[in-house]
Amino acid sequence: MNIEALSLNIGIDVVVVFVLLIIVIIVFMKTIRIVPQGQQLIIERLGKYKVTLGAGLNILTPFVDRVAYRLSTKDQILNVPSQDVITKDNALVKVNAICFIKIIDTQKAAYGVENYEQATISLVMTSLRATVGKMDLDESLSSRDVIKAELVKAMADQMTDWGLILRSIEIQDIAPSASMQVAMEQQAAAERHRKAAETQAAGNKQAAVLEAEGIRQSMILKAEGIKQSTILKAEAEQEAAVKQAAAAISLAEGTKKSNELLAEGMSAIDGKSALNYQLSKQYIEALALLFKSESNKVLIMPPELSQSMGNLINSSFILGATNELDKHENENKK
Structure with a gap:
């Protein structure tokens, strides 16, 4: 009997020690909180906000304090789903975007809005419809920077109330409807033909x-x-x-x-005779040239020309004879 009672007591002690060990572990886990870098913990005490724990080792009051929210302080990427938007000139386009946000106040992010991610996506979609709806189709397709600036401006105040900051927002795609794409392709082709013709x-x-x-x-x-x-x-x-x-x-x-x-x-002869002498001399020289030509076999002269030539030759002969007489007289006188 004593052995059985001793064994029973030992078993009860082991169970009690085991239960106490478990309780100690649970209390330790409730008391100690290690927060990794890039995260913050929202602590509530009896259902009320108590404190925000940063990175490192933190000690809580067990069974009184609890972790209500675990939030990341890193930049977060939110994909905005594609949606149909009607432009100012009643053209239908599909628009999707991507935004980058960061929590700057974890208390506001936890208690200022039910789900800050879903709220941010809904705000982007609403602002995107409003911004694109004020533009024509061509303007919306070519003005992504303008759309981005308008979105940042429209969302800044609202996101500050939620403890968020909008780092950036990018329009991934703006695509017109299929029928509008066909019409735009035809318009572009016509424009290219026009420019080609102008060129x-x-x-x-x-x-x-x-x-x-x-x-x-x-x-x-x-x-x-x-x-x-x-x-x-x-x-x-x-x-x-x-x-x-x-x-x-x-x-x-x-x-x-x-x-x-x-x-x-020629003292005895006048100037007219001297002139006749010169002409007769030229005629004689010309006739000499004609007679010397090899191509002339027969030379025919008109009677008038022959008579004239005779008179001229006679005059020349007289002149020549007179010159000879004058010459002899001069020599005799010497």
């Missing part, structure tokens, strides 16, 4: 202008060449005429001088 017309115009300018320059150069050639030709002709005139004057002066000398040397 081609401008090119043709430029080519025509350049061609006309080239023709004008060519005609100017050609006219200047003709003008210069005409001037040079006229100058050459003028110079030749001057030289011919000078030669004719020199020849006339030489002939005149020769006749005067001849007339002076």
Whole structure:
């Protein structure tokens, strides 16, 4: 009996020790809280906000204090689902976005709104519809920075009341409806054709202008060449005429001088006879040239010309004879 009672007492003591150990562990776990970096704990005491615990080791009052909320102080990414938005010109577009938020006041984030993530997404969607709804289709497709600035401005005050700050918001996609895309593609194709036609017309115009300018320059150069050639030709002709005139004057002066000398040397014969002598001399020289030509086999002369030539030759013969007589007389006198 004593052994059985002792065994029973030992078993009860072990159970009591085990229960006490469990109670100690539970109390320890309720008392000690280790908060990791980047998180904060909202502590309530008997259902009322008590304190916000930061990173590190923290001690609580067991069974009185409890962790109500565990919130992250890191930047959080929220995906805004795609939604249909009607623009100012009644075009339907699908818009989705992504926003980056950060908790700056965990107490407001815990007690200021039921679910700050869902509230932020709903606020972004509402502000996005309002902002895009004030724009035309073309403006909404090309003004993402404007939309982003408008969203940040519209959401800033409301998110501050929730203990949040909007780091950034980006429009991921703005896509018009399928029918609108077809119409836009047709419009873009027509615009490209129009620009191509304008470019081609401008090119043709430029080519025509350049061609006309080239023709004008060519005609100017050609006219200047003709003008210069005409001037040079006229100058050459003028110079030749001057030289011919000078030669004719020199020849006339030489002939005149020769006749005067001849007339002076022939005291018995007048100047007319001297002139006939010169003409007969030129005729004789010309006939000599004709007779020397190899292509002339027969030379036919009209009777009048023969008679004239005879008279001239006779005159020349008389002049020559007279010259010989004068010469002999002069020698005899010496």
